[in-house]
Amino acid sequence: MRIIRFLDDDNKRHWGVREGHQARILTADPCAGRPTVGDRIISIRGVLAPTEPINVFCIGKNYAGHVAETKSEVPSHPVIFMKPTTAVIGPEEAIRFPVVCRGVPQVDFEGELAVVIGRTARHVPEAEALDYVLSHACTNDASARWWQ
Numbered sequence: 001m002r003i004i005r006f007l008d009d010d011n012k013r014h015w016g017v018r019e020g021h022q023a024r025i026l027t028a029d030p031c032a033g034r035p036t037v038g039d040r041i042i043s044i045r046g047v048l049a050p051t052e053p054i055n056v057f058c059i060g061k062n063y064a065g066h067v068a069e070t071k072s073e074v075p076s077h078p079v080i081f082m083k084p085t086t087a088v089i090g091p092e093e094a095i096r097f098p099v100v101c102r103g104v105p106q107v108d109f110e111g112e113l114a115v116v117i118g119r120t121a122r123h124v125p126e127a128e129a130l131d132y133v134l135s136h137a138c139t140n141d142a143s144a145r146w147w148q
Contacts, residue, residue, distance in 0.1 A: 049089055
């Protein structure tokens with residue numbers, strides 16, 4: 001099921017399943033349980049990001065081709081870094097760069113897989129990790145690498 005978060009014509013947020021320019025409303029927030037698709041259909045004013053994250057954790061240098069392109073070494077352990085939650089925007093929103101990035105000679109962008117964690121997790125065994133995943137999403141990661 002392809003679930004979206006969206007705004008209706010009254011600027012209210014909903015979870016639903018897209019049907020053209022409308023969505024069938026879910027019976028519950030997917031983060032709170034296992035929702036079902038309801039009968040109510042409303043118009044979509046705008047599609048939102050799949051979540052309002054508390055944290056955004058990223059894994060760097062996990063693609064060998066990109067590591068070679070940057071002329072760096074493949075790390076022995078994952079490179080973990082964070083981005084501000086304000087970096088998460090909806091699929092129809094424009095990417096805005098801070099003033100410090102204006103005039104930057106190059107801004108890099110790359111497709112990424114986002115994994116949305118749907119409930120609190122800590123010290124989760126690998127075999128149970130996917131039980132905590134709410135959804136996956138294709139994302140666009142934009143960075144001013146010279147500033148890093």
